[in-house]
Amino acid sequence: MSAKSKGKQLRFRCWIDIDGERFFGPGRAELLALIHETGSISKAAKAMGMSYKKAWTMVDGLNANGSKPYVISHKGGQQGGGAEVTPAGLKMLKSYQKLNKRLFSIVESNIDILKLI
Amino acid sequence: MSAKSKGKQLRFRCWIDIDGERFFGPGRAELLALIHETGSISKAAKAMGMSYKKAWTMVDGLNANGSKPYVISHKGGQQGGGAEVTPAGLKMLKSYQKLNKRLFSIVESNIDILKLI
Numbered sequence: 057m058s059a060k061s062k063g064k065q066l067r068f069r070c071w072i073d074i075d076g077e078r079f080f081g082p083g084r085a086e087l088l089a090l091i092h093e094t095g096s097i098s099k100a101a102k103a104m105g106m107s108y109k110k111a112w113t114m115v116d117g118l119n120a121n122g123s124k125p126y127v128i129s130h131k132g133g134q135q136g137g138g139a140e141v142t143p144a145g146l147k148m149l150k151s152y153q154k155l156n157k158r159l160f161s162i163v164e165s166n167i168d169i170l171k172l173i
Numbered sequence: 174m175s176a177k178s179k180g181k182q183l184r185f186r187c188w189i190d191i192d193g194e195r196f197f198g199p200g201r202a203e204l205l206a207l208i209h210e211t212g213s214i215s216k217a218a219k220a221m222g223m224s225y226k227k228a229w230t231m232v233d234g235l236n237a238n239g240s241k242p243y244v245i246s247h248k249g250g251q252q253g254g255g256a257e258v259t260p261a262g263l264k265m266l267k268s269y270q271k272l273n274k275r276l277f278s279i280v281e282s283n284i285d286i287l288k289l290i
Contacts (some may be wrong), residue, residue, distance in 0.1 A: 063192040068185060068276065072287065075180040079290065122290050148289050155283045159185065159276055166272045170189065172265050173196065173239050 057082075057156060059163050064170040068163050070156060079121055080152065084114055088149045091115075091127055092141040100139075118145070174199075174273060176280050181287040185280050187273060196238055197269065201231055205266045208232075208244055209258040217256075235262070 058067035071081030083104075090100035101111035119125040126145030130138050141149070175184035188198030200221075207217035218228035236242040243262030247255050258266070 058190075064196075065190045066187070067190060068187040070183070070185040070280065072290070073175075073182045073184060074290070079181075144289070148286070151283075151286045151289055155279070155286060158279050158283070162272070162275050162279060163187065166268075166275070169265070169268045169272060172261070172268055173189070173191070 057160050057163070059160070059167045061167060061170045064173060066163055066167055066170055068159055070152075070159055074121055077121075080118070080148065082156075084118060085149055085152050085156075087111055087114055088118075088126060088141055088145055091139050092146065092149070095138045095140060097127070097129060097139045115139075122148075174277050174280070176277070176284045178284060178287045181290060183280055183284055183287055185276055187269075187276055191238055194238075197235070197265065199273075201235060202266055202269050202273075204228055204231055205235075205243060205258055205262055208256050209263065209266070212255045212257060214244070214246060214256045232256075239265075 057069075058065040060066075069082060072079045086104060087100055087106075090103050091097055094100050094103070097111050097115060098108050101108045104111070115127045115129075119127060122144070124144040125142055126148065127139055127141055130140075174186075175182040177183075186199060189196045203221060204217055204223075207220050208214055211217050211220070214228050214232060215225050218225045221228070232244045232246075236244060239261070241261040242259055243265065244256050244258055247257075
């Protein structure tokens with residue numbers, strides 16, 4: 057996320073690592089939000105311009121490394137299956153979004169640092 | 174920077190881009206601080222485990238892209254030259270460090286997000 061002033065941008069990123077490996081961050085948050093919105097990993101991947109394989113690997117990492125799965129996928133059925141974000145996944149997503157908003161408000165209120173350039 | 178809980182880390186990074194190119198961030202801030210401390214680009218580079226060439230390129234980018242130089246280097250002399258951070262460079266460094274402290278305090282007070290994993 058970033059706050060802008062002409063061509064200058066004050067940017068930040070916040071993420072969670074487990075044992076030095078990425079667990080959660082802006083990409084996974086966007087993916088979860090889109091799976092929740094579309095009910096489908098492939099639609100979410102498409103909306104992000106990401107391959108299905110990459111999206112699936114991210115979902116698989118979230119499900120494997122957290123204590124509870126964040127996404128449950130349903131195979132088959134009339135609509136060719138689908139996916140849903142679990143309550144644990146939604147809770148993480150909402151907390152992460154809230155934290156990002158707090159960080160963004162700090163960044164925004166410090167935008168004058170760009171005038172020092 | 175990060176706040177930790179066992180193997181889990183809540184991390185963040187804040188940086189400045191100009192026209193989509195990195196201008197300032199944690200690496201350049203550390204380099205400026207070390208140049209200020211040691212009075213030498215090569216000593217600062219060594220302390221960061223970075224090649225002199227890479228450090229010089231970073232310094233050159235700061236000097237070329239900001240409206241004022243951040244580092245002035247002196248050639249020759251008894252001590253084989255040296256470098257100093259300008260008042261403009263110190264001002265940017267201090268503002269950036271202050272901003273990072275503010276962001277860190279938000280991150281630290283939101284460390285409970287790690288319990289959701």
